[in-house]
Amino acid sequence: xxxxxxxxxxxxxxxxxxxxxxxxxxxxxxxxxxxxxxxxxxxxxxxxxxxxxxxxxxxxxxxxxxxxxxxxxxxxxxxxxxxxxxxxxxxxxxxxxxxxxxxxxxxxxxxxxxxxxxxxxxxxxxxxxxxxxxxxxxxxxxxxxxxxxxxxxxxxxxxxxxxxxxxxxxxxxxxxxxxxxxxxxxxxxxxxxxxxxxxxxxxxxxxxxxxxxxxxxxxxxxxxxxxxxxxxxxxxxxxxxxxxxxxxxxxxxxxxxxxxxxxxxxxxxxxxxxxxxxxxxxxxxxxxxxxxxxxxxxxxxxxxxxxxxxxxxxxxxxxxxxxxxxxxxxxxxxxxxxxxxxxxxxxxxxxxxxxxxxxxxxxxxxxxxxxxxxxxxxxxxxxxxxxxxxxxxxxxxxxxxxxxxxxxxxxxxxxxxxxxxxxxxxxxxxxxxxxxxxxxxxxxxxxxxxxxxxxxxxxxxxxxx
Amino acid sequence: xxxxxxxxxxxxxxxxxxxxxxxxxxxxxxxxxxxxxxxxxxxxxxxxxxxxxxxxxxxxxxxxxxxxxxxxxxxxxxxxxxxxxxxxxxxxxxxxxxxxxxxxxxxxxxxxxxxxxxxxxxxxxxxxxxxxxxxxxxxxxxxxxxxxxxxxxxxxxxxxxxxxxxxxxxxxxxxxxxxxxxxxxxxxxxxxxxxxxxxxxxxxxxxxxxxxxxxxxxxxxxxxxxxxxxxxxxxxxxxxxxxxxxxxxxxxxxxxxxxxxxxxxxxxxxxxxxxxxxxxxxxxxxxxxxxxxxxxxxxxxxxxxxxxxxxxxxxxxxxxxxxxxxxxxxxxxxxxxxxxxxxxxxxxxxxxxxxxxxxxxxxxxxxxxxxxxxxxxxxxxxxxxxxxxxxxxxxxxxxxxxxxxxxxxxxxxxxxxxxxxxxxxxxxxxxxxxxxxxxxxxxxxxxxxxxxxxxxxxxxxxxxx
Numbered sequence: 047x048x049x050x051x052x053x054x055x056x057x058x059x060x061x062x063x064x065x066x067x068x069x070x071x072x073x074x075x076x077x078x079x080x081x082x083x084x085x086x087x088x089x090x091x092x093x094x095x096x097x098x099x100x101x102x103x104x105x106x107x108x109x110x111x112x113x114x115x116x117x118x119x120x121x122x123x124x125x126x127x128x129x130x131x132x133x134x135x136x137x138x139x140x141x142x143x144x145x146x147x148x149x150x151x152x153x154x155x156x157x158x159x160x161x162x163x164x165x166x167x168x169x170x171x172x173x174x175x176x177x178x179x180x181x182x183x184x185x186x187x188x189x190x191x192x193x194x195x196x197x198x199x200x201x202x203x204x205x206x207x208x209x210x211x212x213x214x215x216x217x218x219x220x221x222x223x224x225x226x227x228x229x230x231x232x233x234x235x236x237x238x239x240x241x242x243x244x245x246x247x248x249x250x251x252x253x254x255x256x257x258x259x260x261x262x263x264x265x266x267x268x269x270x271x272x273x274x275x276x277x278x279x280x281x282x283x284x285x286x287x288x289x290x291x292x293x294x295x296x297x298x299x300x301x302x303x304x305x306x307x308x309x310x311x312x313x314x315x316x317x318x319x320x321x322x323x324x325x326x327x328x329x330x331x332x333x334x335x336x337x338x339x340x341x342x343x344x345x346x347x348x349x350x351x352x353x354x355x356x357x358x359x360x361x362x363x364x365x366x367x368x369x370x371x372x373x374x375x376x377x378x379x380x381x382x383x384x385x386x387x388x389x390x391x392x393x394x395x396x397x398x399x400x401x402x403x404x405x406x407x408x409x410x411x412x413x414x415x416x417x418x419x420x421x422x423x424x425x426x427x428x429x430x431x432x433x434x435x436x437x438x439x440x441x442x443x444x445x446x447x448x449x450x451x452x453x454x455x456x457x458x459x460x461x462x463x464x465x466x467x468x469x470x471x472x473x474x475x476x477x478x479x480x481x482x483x484x485x486x487x488x489x490x491x492x493x494x495x496x497x498x499x500x501x502x503x504x505x506x507x508x509x510x511x
Numbered sequence: 512x513x514x515x516x517x518x519x520x521x522x523x524x525x526x527x528x529x530x531x532x533x534x535x536x537x538x539x540x541x542x543x544x545x546x547x548x549x550x551x552x553x554x555x556x557x558x559x560x561x562x563x564x565x566x567x568x569x570x571x572x573x574x575x576x577x578x579x580x581x582x583x584x585x586x587x588x589x590x591x592x593x594x595x596x597x598x599x600x601x602x603x604x605x606x607x608x609x610x611x612x613x614x615x616x617x618x619x620x621x622x623x624x625x626x627x628x629x630x631x632x633x634x635x636x637x638x639x640x641x642x643x644x645x646x647x648x649x650x651x652x653x654x655x656x657x658x659x660x661x662x663x664x665x666x667x668x669x670x671x672x673x674x675x676x677x678x679x680x681x682x683x684x685x686x687x688x689x690x691x692x693x694x695x696x697x698x699x700x701x702x703x704x705x706x707x708x709x710x711x712x713x714x715x716x717x718x719x720x721x722x723x724x725x726x727x728x729x730x731x732x733x734x735x736x737x738x739x740x741x742x743x744x745x746x747x748x749x750x751x752x753x754x755x756x757x758x759x760x761x762x763x764x765x766x767x768x769x770x771x772x773x774x775x776x777x778x779x780x781x782x783x784x785x786x787x788x789x790x791x792x793x794x795x796x797x798x799x800x801x802x803x804x805x806x807x808x809x810x811x812x813x814x815x816x817x818x819x820x821x822x823x824x825x826x827x828x829x830x831x832x833x834x835x836x837x838x839x840x841x842x843x844x845x846x847x848x849x850x851x852x853x854x855x856x857x858x859x860x861x862x863x864x865x866x867x868x869x870x871x872x873x874x875x876x877x878x879x880x881x882x883x884x885x886x887x888x889x890x891x892x893x894x895x896x897x898x899x900x901x902x903x904x905x906x907x908x909x910x911x912x913x914x915x916x917x918x919x920x921x922x923x924x925x926x927x928x929x930x931x932x933x934x935x936x937x938x939x940x941x942x943x944x945x946x947x948x949x950x951x952x953x954x955x956x957x958x959x960x961x962x963x964x965x966x967x968x969x970x971x972x973x974x975x976x
Binding site: 093095097101126129132144148150170174177186187188192208219221271284285304309345359362372378379381385 | 516518519522553557558560561562563566590591592594595596597598599600602603609610613615627630633635636638639640641642643645646647648649651652653654655656657673682683684686687690694696698699712715716719721736737740749750766767768769771772774775776779781782783808809810823824825826827834835836837840843844846847848849850851852853854855856859
């Protein structure tokens with residue numbers, strides 16, 4: 047404490063000497079201050095350095111301290127932050143694509159890229175009523191289990207084969223579940239296998255976790271089991287990230303023949319399959335097949351399901367589950383990442399998905415998505431007849447358009463933006479070199495006439511490009 | 512595709528052969544199936560392996576395949592998940608303490624440990640009204656900027672010196688902000704300095720980010736600047752995590768004399784100071800000093816403020832800000848970690864903190880916390896007169912009780928739990944060896960009579976222990 051008192055006396059002394067003194071005025075020396083305040087030279091030096099850091103005085107080695115030439119810069123002046131580049135080191139990769147993916151379109155732009163439903167397709171009134179009820183329930187503001195409400199976890203477990211409520215943890219959206227899973231199930235330097243192409247948010251989260259991302263080619267029937275087996279063998283990977291249903295961006299569903307093969311390869315390799323079942327509620331043509339986790343007696347599948355895409359961007363609620371030690375690892379990592387999900391959101395989610403409004407929403411959503419998908423594909427056939435028509439996505443939000451050889455997909459995206467149409471280029475969805483230039487076209491974020499107009503302008507951009 | 516069709520034919524053939532056949536029945540060989548379906552031996556082997564993974568057949572190397580002795584185990588049977596321990600590798604440290612910290616007390620237990628306000632002290636009705644309004648506002652369900660609402664970020668920036676709205680990003684609670692900051696501002700293997708003792712959630716998040724955590728002693732005036740300078744010099748650390756106001760667990764506030772010294776040392780080292788201003792709204796004796804960031808022209812302070820502790824556990828809203836490249840790094844990492852915070856929660860938060868209910872809540876909270884703090888300290892003096900009375904915390908939620916030399920703080924916690932009193936041991940709050948055994952006693956989570964009774968039982972546990 048004595049040192050502090052001395053430091054405080056020196057600082058007060060210097061502040062008094064500074065007050066009203068013209069810039070350049072010499073201040074007492076370290077030796078003078080040491081004697082005057084019976085403080086150690088270290089204490090005096092620290093006090094001088096503190097005032098120098100506030101911009102009040104300048105020190106000139108060997109000459110002494112002087113009233114600073116100008117006052118500390120006001121908050122509005124641009125400070126010199128160049129020191130930060132040394133402290134921060136190299137910038138991690140992959141963040142630009144995420145920023146672009148989540149950018150909000152200009153008003154009036156036609157959104158042919160979006161990860162969310164058009165507001166017209168969202169059950170805002172049922173959600174609003176559920177959250178308003180939850181908000182007025184004092185218990186919902188209290189802390190529940192860190193893993194999330196038992197009843198909500200049980201709801202997520204119902205569709206997930208051998209999983210039980212206690213295998214799950216509730217997360218604030220699917221991205222947070224992915225980010226936690228890559229950190230919890232692998233260590234920096236490990237390899238993760240991914241379909242190629244695949245969801246760029248997963249690519250970015252895996253890279254941010256320090257993982258080496260190795261692509262495994264997929265086709266219209268999903269990932270190729272023979273190449274998955276080869277990749278598991280060659281890399282020793284213990285984690286395979288997969289969207290077996292309506293994969294983002296290309297829309298493929300893992301075929302019935304490949305399902306057991308993929309599970310067998312993962313099992314044989316002693317690996318985990320992270321099943322990102324993001325589009326379970328977005329089937330357009332009939333009921334979707336069950337998730338892979340339903341055929342996983344051995345605890346190899348880590349299962350992720352989010353409600354954000356099937357409801358509204360504001361409903362940031364997802365669940366991730368795994369059995370055995372993997373589940374414990376996931377739940378422990380979630381606590382470190384953000385403790386638990388806000389109680390009112392959990393209660394509103396449970397209320398909504400167990401009400402008649404939920405199946406009603408899913409039915410009308412399916413019809414609307416089918417209309418929009420067909421409208422987008424019609425528009426592509428009409429305005430871009432020279433291109434291979436995209437494979438018909440049987441669910442999800444997107445179609446995957448192969449561009450003519452040599453087209454620059456990023457430049458075309460810019461050209462489309464100049465015509466006020468937002469599309470997303472194919473390149474960022476590949477962990478390695480793309481097989482061909484592509485665009486991802488979203489059919490869920492605009493009504494049919496806008497889809498038609500957007501594709502029309504895209505065709506102009508491609509022609510004039 | 513041909514391979515897949517062949518695989519599918521083989522699988523169907525085998526399923527037909529399996530149906531109704533008694534266990535042990537020999538199935539067609541690879542050679543027979545290869546000929547019958549014009550499939551490659553690899554395809555046939557993959558098909559057999561897939562059915563084996565479903566538990567339908569057994570393969571015996573060199574002998575062939577046989578109908579499995581029993582059907583696939585039902586979901587209720589305990590599966591063999593021992594392979595997971597190979598895939599997962601070593602378990603990360605520090606997670607147990609977090610689980611204990613966030614465990615929900617048994618009904619009827621006296622909570623002398625909690626990170627949150629007693630429900631009686633929470634503004635549940637004002638919060639509920641604000642969230643109910645936000646819920647019924649369709650726009651709040653839509654996506655806003657990933658960094659969070661501009662107006663809410665501006666509110667957080669008001670108290671934060673040179674920071675502006677665009678320097679901040681809204682997070683789902685303070686823990687998520689901490690976890691992101693440790694990952695975004697340092698790389699695995701880097702050193703982070705922390706006060707000793709310090710918040711165990713920060714210790715766990717820093718370790719999970721792969722950082723080396725080096726403690727710097729603190730006393731009743733906060734961290735010691737001379738030792739901070741020595742630690743910065745010795746370790747080359749570029750990041751110092753600090754709670755300058757009512758530090759958790761020991762309650763100290765960085766003294767006026769030390770504030771400029773700490774900033775000067777951090778500036779001289781070209782380092783960041785992560786200011787966790789978790790207790791800004793929890794001042795008990797008069798107004799708190801401004802945050803360190805208010806005296807930071809050089810962009811060294813990364814500023815974190817949460818509303819969860821001052822409002823309710825269900826209001827998981829915090830903001831973290833930094834100027835310059837550090838801010839960009841933080842915001843980019845937040846997007847990878849969980850995209851953005853649910854819109855209705857952001858709107859409700861803004862609504863609440865800009866309403867007359869907020870200053871009213873803070874005033875009554877201050878009075879209640881003072882009463883409870885005094886009641887806890889009185890009870891300690893009365894029931895534990897032989898101990899050094901704890902330093903009087905001038906804010907926050909906790910007092911820090913030094914135990915007699917040689918006391919086992921963890922065993923005492925267990926003994927108190929047997930008497931239905933929840934306390935938290937001191938050991939997990941240290942990054943290295945504790946200087947002495949301690950308990951953290953929370954005064955915010957129970958009314959005065961329960962505080963009195965809890966300390967009474969704690970004294971019994973210590974005496975009988």
